[in-house]
Amino acid sequence: MYQHSVSYFLEPLLAHHDPARVETFCYADVATPDAVTERLQKLSHHWRSTRPLSDEELYEQILGDRIDVLVDLTGHTGKNRLQMFARKPAPLQITYLGYPNTTGLAAMDYRLTDIDADPPGLTEAYHTETLLRLPRCFLCYQPLSTAPAVLDLPGKTMGRITFGSFNNLPKLTLSVIAVWSQILHAVPDARLILKVRWLEDEPTRQHYLDLFAAQKIPPQRVKLIGMIPDADHHLNFYNNIDIALDPFPYNGTATTCEALWMGVPVITLAGSTHVSRVGLSLLNAVGLPELITHSHQEYIATAVTLAANREHLANLRSRLRPQMAASALCHGMAHAQAVEATFHTEFSKWNL
Incomplete structure (x- = not known):
């Protein structure tokens, strides 16, 4: 959770969550915090610095926080925590954003996507997770506020x-x-x-x-x-x-x-x-x-x-x-509402 391509898509989601429906916990494995880290920390209800924690310690932390839906943002990229996810510290676990493929983990329940990126019947065979398709694009982009002007062709x-x-x-x-x-x-x-x-x-x-x-x-x-x-x-x-x-x-x-x-x-x-x-x-x-x-x-x-x-x-x-x-693609509020609705629907099924 620092200046990284994932942050452009995570920030609008955190910024537009409805606090009456969602309580957010961010588990941040950041070696060198920056301005993006500071912004994301302010948008989260609870911020946990996990860099010094072992997988076992992080597992216990998440259990103690009583997380309902745990979202993985790294997949098989560097310094991931998939071994911790394999222990299933939350009832629902979803992979999203940082890795565009299956985790291959039986403990990872879902992968968040959309109907264009993963049309029904086309890509299920490549995933161990059940695909959750958002009604619109699975991504929401927040451009840099300091982006330079567009010049002539x-x-x-x-x-x-x-x-x-x-x-x-x-x-x-x-x-x-x-x-x-x-x-x-x-x-x-x-x-x-x-x-x-x-x-x-x-x-x-x-x-x-x-x-x-x-x-x-x-x-x-x-x-x-x-x-x-x-x-x-x-x-x-x-x-x-x-x-x-x-x-x-x-x-x-x-x-x-x-x-x-x-x-x-x-x-x-x-x-x-x-x-x-x-x-x-x-x-x-x-x-x-x-x-x-x-x-x-x-x-x-x-x-x-x-x-x-x-x-x-x-x-x-x-x-x-x-x-x-x-x-x-840039409608943060609609995107957050769609993600929240999807998470609530799936958690309600589990919590019957």
């Missing part, structure tokens, strides 16, 4: 289209690079910007330039940017991008929301698993179904068509932030 001043992706490198598979290269071949004056912290490493940079070179994309058409530590400067770099390309089969989440907030349309390729349908869920929530594709060919064609219409791109850029702000 860079394609107008640069005289060429710039595609971009700020997603983590493991998502950039050979298939992704091949498809993105086909887009660059079809839009011969375009360039591609990739930004992620690992690109500060020279051998890593050269490796990715070599992968594009194998697709006959010269290095001058691919710009590689390393880490920009300041959040505002990071967001401001989207003002260099005309169109964002979502990787597949592992879509972006926070990066997609950031791009949209900065006026940059995101093209996604929907698949048949949760991680490959997050982009679909986000774009439907914002009201941009035309940016959702279902094949490599459609993905390429959508990117090429969008790049060819700069007037449309400029109009889309100017209206994206207010459109997103008014959408389900």
Whole structure:
């Protein structure tokens, strides 16, 4: 619970919980608290610093707090507490947000999602948990209050289209690079910007330039940017991008929301698993179904068509932030109400 992509989606939920219906306990394993930690702590009714606690001690703490619904935000990511969850300290245990897959734990009862990310009948076989589908997007995004302004379409001043992706490198598979290269071949004056912290490493940079070179994309058409530590400067770099390309089969989440907030349309390729349908869920929530594709060919064609219409791109850029702000993706109150209603319904079933 600090400056992390999960916090952008947790904060609006905590901020809009109804205190007459919900009493919140946050168990925070934070080594270095920051301003985000302080905000989240103020939004929680009870704050427990768990970093010094063993799994056994944390289990006893949760039992003592008499928690009805315990929500996991880490899954199989680093420093998780799944061994503690396996002991079942709460009657209902739900995994959410931080890990886009099943925990595989019999003790984890549910996974919170929505009908777009996990359509009924499509992904149940991949989960040990029962899927709880919210009526709207399973995510609610809170943009930075200090986010920079959306500037004019860079394609107008640069005289060429710039595609971009700020997603983590493991998502950039050979298939992704091949498809993105086909887009660059079809839009011969375009360039591609990739930004992620690992690109500060020279051998890593050269490796990715070599992968594009194998697709006959010269290095001058691919710009590689390393880490920009300041959040505002990071967001401001989207003002260099005309169109964002979502990787597949592992879509972006926070990066997609950031791009949209900065006026940059995101093209996604929907698949048949949760991680490959997050982009679909986000774009439907914002009201941009035309940016959702279902094949490599459609993905390429959508990117090429969008790049060819700069007037449309400029109009889309100017209206994206207010459109997103008014959408389900940024409606914290409605999201919190939906989550509360879902939790109450499932707990009532258990408590019969």
